[in-house]
Amino acid sequence: MKPCPKLSDSIVVEVIFTVLLLGLQGVRVAKGLDCLEYPAISCRKHSAVLTDFGGVGDGKTSNTKAFQYAISNLSHYSSDGGALLVVPPGKWLTGSFNLTNHFTLFLHNEATILASQDESEWPTVKVLPSYGRGRDAPDGRFSSLIFGTNLTDVVITGYHGTIDGQGSYWWDKFHKDELKLTRPYMIEVMFSNQIQISNLTLINSPSWFVHPIYSSDIIIQGLTILAPVDSPNTDGINPDSCTNTRIEDCYIVSGDDCIAIKSGWDEYGIKFGMPSQHIIIRRLECVSPDSAMIALGSEMSGGIQDVRAEDLTAINTQSAVRIKTAVGRGAYVRDIFVKGMNLNTMKYVFWMTGSYGSHPDPGFDPKALPNITGINYRDVFADNVTYSARLEGIANDPFTGICISNVTIHSGEKKLQWNCTDIEGVTSNVYPKPCELLPEKEELIECPYPDDKVPIESVQLKTCSLKSLSFF
Ligand SMILES: *[C@@H]1O[C@H](CO)[C@@H](O)[C@H](O)[C@H]1NC(C)=O
Ligand SMILES: *[C@@H]1O[C@H](CO)[C@@H](O)[C@H](O)[C@H]1NC(C)=O
Ligand SMILES: *[C@@H]1O[C@H](CO)[C@@H](O)[C@H](O)[C@H]1NC(C)=O
Numbered sequence: 001m002k003p004c005p006k007l008s009d010s011i012v013v014e015v016i017f018t019v020l021l022l023g024l025q026g027v028r029v030a031k032g033l034d035c036l037e038y039p040a041i042s043c044r045k046h047s048a049v050l051t052d053f054g055g056v057g058d059g060k061t062s063n064t065k066a067f068q069y070a071i072s073n074l075s076h077y078s079s080d081g082g083a084l085l086v087v088p089p090g091k092w093l094t095g096s097f098n099l100t101n102h103f104t105l106f107l108h109n110e111a112t113i114l115a116s117q118d119e120s121e122w123p124t125v126k127v128l129p130s131y132g133r134g135r136d137a138p139d140g141r142f143s144s145l146i147f148g149t150n151l152t153d154v155v156i157t158g159y160h161g162t163i164d165g166q167g168s169y170w171w172d173k174f175h176k177d178e179l180k181l182t183r184p185y186m187i188e189v190m191f192s193n194q195i196q197i198s199n200l201t202l203i204n205s206p207s208w209f210v211h212p213i214y215s216s217d218i219i220i221q222g223l224t225i226l227a228p229v230d231s232p233n234t235d236g237i238n239p240d241s242c243t244n245t246r247i248e249d250c251y252i253v254s255g256d257d258c259i260a261i262k263s264g265w266d267e268y269g270i271k272f273g274m275p276s277q278h279i280i281i282r283r284l285e286c287v288s289p290d291s292a293m294i295a296l297g298s299e300m301s302g303g304i305q306d307v308r309a310e311d312l313t314a315i316n317t318q319s320a321v322r323i324k325t326a327v328g329r330g331a332y333v334r335d336i337f338v339k340g341m342n343l344n345t346m347k348y349v350f351w352m353t354g355s356y357g358s359h360p361d362p363g364f365d366p367k368a369l370p371n372i373t374g375i376n377y378r379d380v381f382a383d384n385v386t387y388s389a390r391l392e393g394i395a396n397d398p399f400t401g402i403c404i405s406n407v408t409i410h411s412g413e414k415k416l417q418w419n420c421t422d423i424e425g426v427t428s429n430v431y432p433k434p435c436e437l438l439p440e441k442e443e444l445i446e447c448p449y450p451d452d453k454v455p456i457e458s459v460q461l462k463t464c465s466l467k468s469l470s471f472f
């Protein structure tokens with residue numbers, strides 16, 4: 001492919017928008033302007049547009065068949081350089097559809113995918129093996145809006161096009177306790193590798209927004225995720241039993257944790273035994289008044305290890321980083337490194353909860369104690385905080401190896417700033433003065449943060465060009 005002519009992105013987008021409008025009236029594309037660049041893990045040899053497959057972007061017509069037909073057609077190219085499907089300007093109502101291998105879904109900046117509120121547009125799928133039951137209801141669950149399983153090399157990107165989950169329908173059913181199956185997620189990829197989800201605006205998911213599970217080599221970049229701060233379980237990004245995951249430059253406003261790293265639930269998660277590991281999160285901005293900026297758990301029964309997070313900003317959250325676990329979860333949360341947090345307005349900066357409860361069923365093993373160890377936080381500034389920390393381990397199963405350094409917290413008048421039970425660790429240069437279970441080191445120390453990189457950090461995106469816009 002020849003490179004695109006040198007035009008600024010905004011001009012290219014303008015021109016393409018015009019071309020698209022003209023294109024819809026059957027006018028051919030002007031020469032020399034038929035090109036758009038975007039970064040991706042892989043470029044594609046073939047491309048097509050949703051309207052080639054009967055798509056109608058009026059916000060009313062169902063495009064479920066058009067998406068399914070388009071992607072099943074383009075799957076024929078997976079062994080011949082792969083294919084890209086353009087979602088052009090318009091509002092594209094659809095139910096759930098499945099992705100394919102070596103495939104890119106590309107949303108134009110004026111494109112909105114609208115999730116259908118008609119339940120017959122959502123096939124049901126089995127519960128997740130590491131969870132044993134659905135989270136809203138014990139039986140099956142609705143397939144996610146955009147779903148993929150057993151795939152390799154999948155990209156969902158665009159010039160900040162929008163996916164609107166139209167979640168209010170599902171939130172109402174949740175509040176009225178009328179759900180017979182677990183709500184759909186917005187994007188879920190399962191048993192897959194080489195996944196990129198970038199440059200999109202995601203709004204109002206029925207439940208979690210982005211859920212990679214049992215997958216590896218995942219890049220999530222430049223997402224704006226927005227849901228009302230009181231909407232139920234609208235977690236932003238939940239890597240679940242995933243290895244090698246890089247999440248960067250995301251802005252998230254939601255009704256639940258902005259990012260929650262998970263790995264299965266009690267006896268089901270222990271049996272499945274697939275950890276979340278080698279995860280880097282950087283340059284995250286989060287607003288979520290009743291939840292955490294980053295949560296580890298509460299479902300962590302496959303283990304969580306080697307998580308690194310840096311350059312984090314929270315504006316009005318309940319906590320910054322929260323570890324949630326319980327007796328019965330088993331496994332571990334270990335080697336967690338957090339560096340550089342700028343925080344404003346929250347209840348607890350540091351929060352660990354060993355008594356989260358919330359079991360899938362009474363069959364959990366009361367002897368399955370989680371091992372929480374090697375938790376490192378440094379370089380934190382926080383303003384307008386109620387309590388500095390609430391660190392609650394488990395009796396006879398203390399959380400160990402906690403290290404906190406270079407922290408300044410401006411908090412209110414509450415007396416018990418550091419409320420600690422069943423934990424062990426050290427602190428250095430921390431204000432206000434920590435609890436006795438976290439004694440201050442005599443010499444100044446910096447809590448560790450690894451020098452090496454997790455493998456997904458060295459993956460470079462290619463510059464791909466999307467040409468031959470005559471198909472618009
Ligand atoms: C579907 O794919 C085949 C090639 O496998 C192609 O010949 C055909 O035109 C495609 N159909 C549409 C509607 O694009
Ligand atoms: C998507 O794939 C899943 C799992 O293979 C299947 O159960 C579901 O019916 C598929 N959905 C569609 C719309 O084909
Ligand atoms: C997907 O991969 C998993 C794990 O390797 C396997 O158990 C399952 O059977 C596969 N599913 C399909 C539809 O190939």
Ligand SMILES: *[C@@H]1O[C@H](CO)[C@@H](O)[C@H](O)[C@H]1NC(C)=O
Nearest residue numbers: 009038039159198199221222
């Ligand atoms: C995201 O889109 C912007 C234009 O809005 C572009 O400059 C940037 O390279 C894109 N990044 C990714 C990761 O797609």
Ligand SMILES: *[C@@H]1O[C@H](CO)[C@@H](O)[C@H](O)[C@H]1NC(C)=O
Nearest residue numbers: 344345346347383384385386
């Ligand atoms: C400080 O936090 C309280 C909640 O504890 C909030 O109501 C108030 O608006 C915050 N003030 C500022 C200046 O952000």
Ligand SMILES: *[C@@H]1O[C@H](CO)[C@@H](O)[C@H](O)[C@H]1NC(C)=O
Nearest residue numbers: 332334370371372373374397
């Ligand atoms: C917890 O894990 C650490 C690190 O892997 C290990 O050294 C320690 O013995 C474990 N503790 C228990 C109680 O198993």
Ligand SMILES: *[C@@H]1O[C@H](CO)[C@@H](O)[C@H](O)[C@H]1NC(C)=O
Nearest residue numbers: 340341378379380381406407
């Ligand atoms: C301490 O943390 C602040 C951020 O709150 C950072 O700017 C500063 O460089 C850190 N100091 C050291 C010695 O690392």
Ligand SMILES: *[C@@H]1O[C@H](CO)[C@@H](O)[C@H](O)[C@H]1NC(C)=O
Nearest residue numbers: 390391392393416419420421
């Ligand atoms: C301190 O933490 C314990 C255990 O989490 C809790 O029961 C207690 O209410 C807390 N005390 C205060 C004053 O918040």
